[in-house]
Amino acid sequence: xxxxLIAGGxxxxxxxxxxxxxxxLPDSPDRMAGSITNPRPxxxxxxxxxxxxxxxxxxxxxxxxxxxxxxxxxxxxxYLGDELSDAALARLSDVPADLVxxxxxxxxxxxxxxxxxxxxxxxxxxxxxxxxRAGCTDPDAxxxxxxxxxxxxxxxxxxxxxxxxxxxxxxxxxxxxxxxRHRVTVIAGGAWLRNDTITREGNAALxxxxxxxxxxxxxxxxxxxxxxxxxxxxxxxxxxxxxxLLPPWSRPxxxxxxxxxAAAALWRGRRFGALVKxxxxxxxxxxxxxxxxxxxxxxxxSRGHAAAGLRAATVHRVAGRLGLPANASPELVVQRLAExxxxxxxxxxxxxxxxxxxxxxxxxxxxxxxxxxxRKVSSSD
Amino acid sequence: xxxxGRLPLLLVIGVVPVIAWPAPLTVLGWVLLVxxxxxxxxxxxxxxxxLRIVRELPGSVRxxxxxxxxxxxxxxxRRTARLxxxxxxxxxxxxxxxxxxxxxxxGEARRQATRLTPTRRGDLAAAAVxxxxxxxxxxVARQKSLAxxxxxxxxPEFRSRAHLPYRLARLRELDGQAAVHVRGQGTExxxxxxxxxxxxxxxxxxxxxxxxxxxxxxxxRPERDRHILVVLDSSRWAAGRIGxxxxxxxxxxxxxxxxxxxxxxxLGAASGDRxxxxxxxxxxxxxxxxxxxxxxxxxxxxxxxxxxPSLTETDWSLVAGEVDQLCRxxxxxxxxxxxxxxxxxDGLGTVLAxxxxxxxxxxxxxxxxxxxxxxxxxxxxxxxxxxxxxxxLWLATQALAGRVSRMGVEVVQRxxxxxxxxxCDAYLALKxxxxx
Numbered sequence: 001x002x003x004x005l006i007a008g009g010x011x012x013x014x015x016x017x018x019x020x021x022x023x024x025l026p027d028s029p030d031r032m033a034g035s036i037t038n039p040r041p042x043x044x045x046x047x048x049x050x051x052x053x054x055x056x057x058x059x060x061x062x063x064x065x066x067x068x069x070x071x072x073x074x075x076x077x078x079y080l081g082d083e084l085s086d087a088a089l090a091r092l093s094d095v096p097a098d099l100v101x102x103x104x105x106x107x108x109x110x111x112x113x114x115x116x117x118x119x120x121x122x123x124x125x126x127x128x129x130x131x132x133r134a135g136c137t138d139p140d141a142x143x144x145x146x147x148x149x150x151x152x153x154x155x156x157x158x159x160x161x162x163x164x165x166x167x168x169x170x171x172x173x174x175x176x177x178x179x180x181r182h183r184v185t186v187i188a189g190g191a192w193l194r195n196d197t198i199t200r201e202g203n204a205a206l207x208x209x210x211x212x213x214x215x216x217x218x219x220x221x222x223x224x225x226x227x228x229x230x231x232x233x234x235x236x237x238x239x240x241x242x243x244x245l246l247p248p249w250s251r252p253x254x255x256x257x258x259x260x261x262a263a264a265a266l267w268r269g270r271r272f273g274a275l276v277k278x279x280x281x282x283x284x285x286x287x288x289x290x291x292x293x294x295x296x297x298x299x300x301x302s303r304g305h306a307a308a309g310l311r312a313a314t315v316h317r318v319a320g321r322l323g324l325p326a327n328a329s330p331e332l333v334v335q336r337l338a339e340x341x342x343x344x345x346x347x348x349x350x351x352x353x354x355x356x357x358x359x360x361x362x363x364x365x366x367x368x369x370x371x372x373x374x375r376k377v378s379s380s381d
Numbered sequence: 382x383x384x385x386g387r388l389p390l391l392l393v394i395g396v397v398p399v400i401a402w403p404a405p406l407t408v409l410g411w412v413l414l415v416x417x418x419x420x421x422x423x424x425x426x427x428x429x430x431x432l433r434i435v436r437e438l439p440g441s442v443r444x445x446x447x448x449x450x451x452x453x454x455x456x457x458x459r460r461t462a463r464l465x466x467x468x469x470x471x472x473x474x475x476x477x478x479x480x481x482x483x484x485x486x487x488g489e490a491r492r493q494a495t496r497l498t499p500t501r502r503g504d505l506a507a508a509a510v511x512x513x514x515x516x517x518x519x520x521v522a523r524q525k526s527l528a529x530x531x532x533x534x535x536x537p538e539f540r541s542r543a544h545l546p547y548r549l550a551r552l553r554e555l556d557g558q559a560a561v562h563v564r565g566q567g568t569e570x571x572x573x574x575x576x577x578x579x580x581x582x583x584x585x586x587x588x589x590x591x592x593x594x595x596x597x598x599x600x601x602r603p604e605r606d607r608h609i610l611v612v613l614d615s616s617r618w619a620a621g622r623i624g625x626x627x628x629x630x631x632x633x634x635x636x637x638x639x640x641x642x643x644x645x646x647x648l649g650a651a652s653g654d655r656x657x658x659x660x661x662x663x664x665x666x667x668x669x670x671x672x673x674x675x676x677x678x679x680x681x682x683x684x685x686x687x688x689x690p691s692l693t694e695t696d697w698s699l700v701a702g703e704v705d706q707l708c709r710x711x712x713x714x715x716x717x718x719x720x721x722x723x724x725x726x727d728g729l730g731t732v733l734a735x736x737x738x739x740x741x742x743x744x745x746x747x748x749x750x751x752x753x754x755x756x757x758x759x760x761x762x763x764x765x766x767x768x769x770x771x772x773x774l775w776l777a778t779q780a781l782a783g784r785v786s787r788m789g790v791e792v793v794q795r796x797x798x799x800x801x802x803x804x805c806d807a808y809l810a811l812k813x814x815x816x817x
């Protein structure tokens with residue numbers, strides 16, 4: 001029993017350790033939406049593999065430092081799912097490589113504005129058009145012809161911006177502009193280049209042309225170092241270090257207390273010598289025969305047998321007290337019992353020599369009556 | 382190795398320097414400092430196996446009484462030893478868990494007592510003595526378990542000794558020490574003395590009176606130097622647990638049998654009879670022929686204490702052979718066993734018939750108080766079936782008892798508390814009747 005408890009405890013601890021380790025490990029890029037190595041429906045691996053087959057060198061990065069290393073003659077694709085920090089935006093704006101911004105989520109409005117030097121802004125709404133047409137002179141967009149629509153739209157803030165797939169109220173899905181450092185292409189929505197949608201409409205054509213402009217593509221999925229942490233009011237638990245609120249010595253003191261706790265566990269846990277075993281004698285419940293017999297009677301419903309036993313035992317017990325011989329006739333027994341117990345002889349005869357009871361209730365009544373009779377006879381003298 | 386509570390305390394004190402210089406190096410430094418102090422302490426601690434430990438233990442104790450096991454520890458080293466000792470015993474010995482720290486200067490000896498109150502009959506073997514030897518700082522101890530053998534024999538409780546004085550008084554009445562000088566059955570000639578007024582004239586010995594020229598009377602006393610053999614069944618029947626209700630203590634049937642043996646030993650020895658004891662199931666567990674030296678009661682108690690019943694059936698032909706060897710003359714054979722139809726068919730019947738021919742046999746049967754409880758008014762069907770089964774078994778036992786009685790065998794059936802005195806009363810009655 002104890003061995004099983006220990007084994008169970010070990011398994012539980014191992015399981016807990018596994019859960020903790022899994023929770024602490026960072027998400028693999030292979031599982032993140034918009035990752036170029038993610039083969040799931042929300043990944044972009046199909047595009048990456050086709051581009052690689054066409055001779056484009058595709059690399060995926062998640063840190064800002066690696067992303068800004070992309071030199072001129074390369075394409076830096078920024079997959080924007082969330083707002084980026086100001087510092088990250090400033091560094092990305094200085095990158096010599098051409099930028100392709102995938103405006104995947106709904107919130108990074110300021111980031112789009114900042115990355116295009118204020119040339120392109122975005123809105124939460126585009127149009128109710130299912131099959132938007134390019135309708136512009138941009139070679140990439142016109143080659144695609146149609147595109148899967150997005151839920152966000154782009155505005156051109158300047159004449160220098162080429163917009164395509166224009167819907168109602170001048171919002172577009174595709175915007176192309178050049179800043180003084182590099183060319184910036186912004187495409188609204190992340191739903192058009194995913195593994196499950198890349199083959200629809202003209203998505204594949206647009207993606208291959210835009211991301212294959214240069215022989216090298218750096219696919220940047222912004223990690224924790226680039227994301228803005230301005231949403232503290234919504235979720236104070238993330239991003240803020242609890243130790244920053246405590247005195248500087250709190251971490252070392254915690255370490256000391258942990259070590260002391262471990263030492264205390266050792267102090268209390270060390271056994272003062274081995275346990276001593278006890279040799280126990282064998283024991284059998286003495287009434288095992290009786291209770292087994294009782295259960296057999298009950299299961300077999302042998303009320304007659306049980307009643308006969310009770311009657312015979314009662315007569316046997318009172319026989320000695322009443323001076324009855326062992327071979328006394330029923331008449332003599334009934335007569336003596338009726339005299340001693342002050343009961344009518346018919347009733348005594350029915351009790352001691354009557355028919356077997358027909359139900360358990362009758363049996364209980366008979367047993368109780370026999371006990372009463374015996375008590376009367378015993379107390380009469 | 383074991384650490385004391387001072388070590389974690391010392392580590393906690395490390396909070397002070399860490400607050401003063403909050404750096405990881407301070408933590409590491411403090412922990413290393415404590416470890417170094419602990420290592421030094423461990424090195425300076427006296428090795429437990431250098432100590433000399435001697436145990437003092439009484440040989441035996443009666444169940445429910447307490448004894449003290451004493452350990453004398455001598456420190457032959459030139460350093461002072463700081464010790465904590467645990468004298469380990471099985472749980473049924475109920476060792477008191479008081480383990481003070483002992484400071485033992487070089488060359489001196491100290492004694493530590495552990496009080497034991499055994500709750501189980503038999504031989505209790507002491508387990509190891511565990512020694513914790515702390516260093517001078519009291520941080521770390523060397524721990525080692527040393528074998529210091531010792532065996533404590535726990536004798537049966539002999540609860541029925543309360544019934545002994547009354548039986549001894551009865552015996553003295555029979556024995557002629559009281560004024561009962563009546564010639565009759567069950568008496569033997571004791572001595573001649575001068576006639577005193579009031580003596581029965583029928584006891585005047587005329588031949589001796591003629592020789593002595595004074596009127597002499599014969600005095601009589603009950604038979605002495607009879608042989609009594611108690612046979613205790615240690616089979617599966619004896620392993621039955623009875624009691625626990627109606628104020629009767631929870632016990633095995635075997636324990637009741639031991640009470641019978643001990644009370645009979647005390648009474649039989651006082652009446653001058655030779656007492657033998659046989660405990661058997663499939664094999665002979667104990668064989669104590671009469672006529673040995675020392676107190677019969679002590680021999681019986683000592684011999685019976687380590688025996689536990691086994692889950693086997695009794696080999697009755699083996700018992701009959703042993704009885705033949707032990708009883709050269711006509712004896713009283715007291716069989717402590719169950720009057721159970723199954724046991725009877727198993728060989729007890731034939732043995733009883735044979736033994737009853739050669740000896741006076743008495744069967745002592747202990748009843749289970751649980752089986753004789755009467756029905757109450759609030760009985761359920763289950764209770765009634767239980768009572769019916771109990772009644773059936775009781776009837777079978779009564780039928781068997783009647784059959785055995787007709788063979789000339791005495792039968793005593795009582796509950797566990799009253800069996801031993803009842804057997805003694807039957808013995809005294811047999812003695813008074815001269816049937817031994």
